[in-house]
Amino acid sequence: MIGPARVARAALGDEWLEHLQSRVGIADARRRYSQRTVDMYRQRLHAHVLDRLGSRRVDQLAVEDVRLLVERLTRRGLAPSSVSSCVNILSGLLRYALKRKVVAHNVVRDLDRDDRPGAARLTEPRYLTAAELDRLFAEMTDTFRPVAMACAYTGLRVSEALGLRWRDVDLDADTLDVTGQLGNAGERLATTKTQASAATVRVLPALRRELKAHRSRQAARNIALVGPDALVFTTTSGKPQSRRNALRAIHAAGDAAGLNGEGVERVGMHDLRHSLVAIALEQGLTAPEVALLARHANARVTMTVYAGLTRDGREQAAGKLTEGGFGA
Known part of the structure; x- marks a missing residue:
């Protein structure tokens, strides 16, 4: 039986980040992560995701919690692309939890398209002559x-x-x-x-x-x-x-x-x-x-x-x- 410590959001999040860190710089390009990506995941996971999910453990999360996460981050003024990134990071954490048999289902996949944040740029790139x-x-x-x-x-x-x-x-x-x-x-x-x-x-x-x-x-x-x-x-x-x-x-x-x-x-x-x-x-x-x-x-x-x-x-x-x- 999996203990509460394994299911706790922060503990599982740190375990997932350590897993990603172990792939930084490996030869297999398909499985490799850059240090910048891992650092960004770590910052957004702790600053915007874990603390916005209330007191629920990972195995207790429902799709409604993901909807509330999107709403809370949007109210904080995050750009749509940043909110989308946070949702994707949560999904990555849950995929890891699924492989470790900590959860039975990745609830992010149940999020309706209409509830997902847009990822379009707020401004166009500049093209200088x-x-x-x-x-x-x-x-x-x-x-x-x-x-x-x-x-x-x-x-x-x-x-x-x-x-x-x-x-x-x-x-x-x-x-x-x-x-x-x-x-x-x-x-x-x-x-x-x-x-x-x-x-x-x-x-x-x-x-x-x-x-x-x-x-x-x-x-x-x-x-x-x-x-x-x-x-x-x-x-x-x-x-x-x-x-x-x-x-x-x-x-x-x-x-x-x-x-x-x-x-x-x-x-x-x-x-x-x-x-x-x-x-x-x-x-x-x-x-x-x-x-x-x-x-x-x-x-x-x-x-x-x-x-x-x-x-x-x-x-x-x-x-x-x-x-x-x-x-x-």
């Missing part, structure tokens, strides 16, 4: 401009850019190797978001010039900062930069460049990756070619996630229709 990117970079300091340019000109995610070591950068061959990323606690993880994310990418001339200047500045400060195992982007004391500070720098630069305003989502770090893909599509690269740039497993993912274009691209596309007589 090449000229807008130049304006953005012009407003940035030496600290985070190289980070932003690395994301914009290679499609790196900010965690991947901040996880670069100098041994990963070959400015003679104009390449850099994506072999890891920076974790939430500032530690470098030797794993990437997906198997396809680990790749060698091309360094464009503008980025090569920026990285050379950045390396010279780092070497002048302390030669150890450009050692093979040193992170490319660090604070003045050599510690890893944070995603939060990088985002603050992008927000401030976007404000100064006149790219942000009322009713417009502020430019963020991930919008630089969006912009690279949109510009590549505008310039006539095929979907498989753009998928290689974005390091997606296949072109279908690229076209699903990055279906948008920059404002100039949309205007050009509409112009081509009218030039061809459509809608005249």
